[in-house]
Amino acid sequence: MQGSHDNASRPLGSETHTSQPRTSQTRVSPGKAETADYTPASLACGARRVVASRSLDEKTHVAHATARAWFGRSLSLRLRTGSERMPDQPGRPDTPILLPPRDMPKRAVGGTSGRIALLHSIAHIELNAVDLTWDMVGRFADRQLPRSFFDDWVRVGLEEAKHFSLLRRRLEDLDSHYGALPAHHGLWEAAESTGDDLAGRLAVIPLVLEARGLDITPPMIDKARERGDPETAAILEIIYRDEKRHVAFGAKWFRYLCDKERCDPERRFQDLVRRHFKGGLKPPFNDRARSEAGLTPGFYRPLARLIG
Numbered sequence: 001m002q003g004s005h006d007n008a009s010r011p012l013g014s015e016t017h018t019s020q021p022r023t024s025q026t027r028v029s030p031g032k033a034e035t036a037d038y039t040p041a042s043l044a045c046g047a048r049r050v051v052a053s054r055s056l057d058e059k060t061h062v063a064h065a066t067a068r069a070w071f072g073r074s075l076s077l078r079l080r081t082g083s084e085r086m087p088d089q090p091g092r093p094d095t096p097i098l099l100p101p102r103d104m105p106k107r108a109v110g111g112t113s114g115r116i117a118l119l120h121s122i123a124h125i126e127l128n129a130v131d132l133t134w135d136m137v138g139r140f141a142d143r144q145l146p147r148s149f150f151d152d153w154v155r156v157g158l159e160e161a162k163h164f165s166l167l168r169r170r171l172e173d174l175d176s177h178y179g180a181l182p183a184h185h186g187l188w189e190a191a192e193s194t195g196d197d198l199a200g201r202l203a204v205i206p207l208v209l210e211a212r213g214l215d216i217t218p219p220m221i222d223k224a225r226e227r228g229d230p231e232t233a234a235i236l237e238i239i240y241r242d243e244k245r246h247v248a249f250g251a252k253w254f255r256y257l258c259d260k261e262r263c264d265p266e267r268r269f270q271d272l273v274r275r276h277f278k279g280g281l282k283p284p285f286n287d288r289a290r291s292e293a294g295l296t297p298g299f300y301r302p303l304a305r306l307i308g
């Protein structure tokens with residue numbers, strides 16, 4: 001156990017650590033400098049701080065620091081005091097303005113403004129993926145699960161932070177930034193409706209939303225190349241490769257839970273998606289990439305017929 005407690009509401013730098021005392025006294029806005037030597041008191045504490053952080057730099061740096069400590073095997077899963085309750089809502093900066101999906105302005109298409117609008121919307125999805133993944137790590141840290149479950153999802157949480165950082169930097173290369181445009185706040189709904197249902201969380205996040213990424217990313221990569229934007233295409237390729245693994249982890253752990261509960265994974269998946277996911281499963285599906293990740297058509301095809 002690393003420390004006595006961890007309080008997400010206090011500013012960074014005010015925590016007490018028994019194993020790694022802070023050496024940097026630089027007082028700047030919370031972010032890179034503040035989190036350079038951050039070590040959470042437990043994996044669940046680090047996960048909570050990632051989700052609670054309002055500063056984007058702080059969020060991504062705490063994700064890195066927590067992953068580093070976890071894989072360095074210097075971190076317990078959670079504290080015995082159980083003081084790691086996850087926040088109901090993720091911490092977010094003042095911008096972008098968050099709007100209900102129906103109030104979102106029509107996105108610019110074509111030219112640099114279209115390119116920025118697309119990158120901004122993907123960056124927003126990736127930021128939500130950071131929060132959703134770390135929320136799952138922290139929220140389910142008290143369950144009887146193999147340590148490899150947390151290894152897999154900490155890796156995913158780190159990769160989501162990398163995706164967000166790559167897109168954020170690309171926006172800055174184009175003289176824009178994350179926060180310059182409005183974004184929608186519908187994505188956190190999935191976390192709220194599956195707050196105490198791990199199978200539901202796996203069904204909706206990796207196996208519906210991230211699997212959807214496998215369907216739509218290859219055409220986006222082609223389009224970016226056609227439009228003479230190899231930098232964006234290269235970032236999307238990294239995201240596509242990583243997301244395939246995220247879906248594979250989702251399928252693996254979903255099957256694990258179904259095995260434990262002695263239920264049919266395909267039927268269970270369909271029940272959970274109907275209960276927790278409001279949108280339809282829209283074809284066309286990238287059957288090949290989905291199958292390679294372990295998400296075979298028997299899972300999602302019946303839902304496309306019923307909902308789509």
Ligand SMILES: [Fe+2]
Pocket residue numbers: 126129159160163239243
């Ligand atoms: Fe991602």
Ligand SMILES: [Fe+2]
Pocket residue numbers: 129156160210242243246
């Ligand atoms: Fe992902």
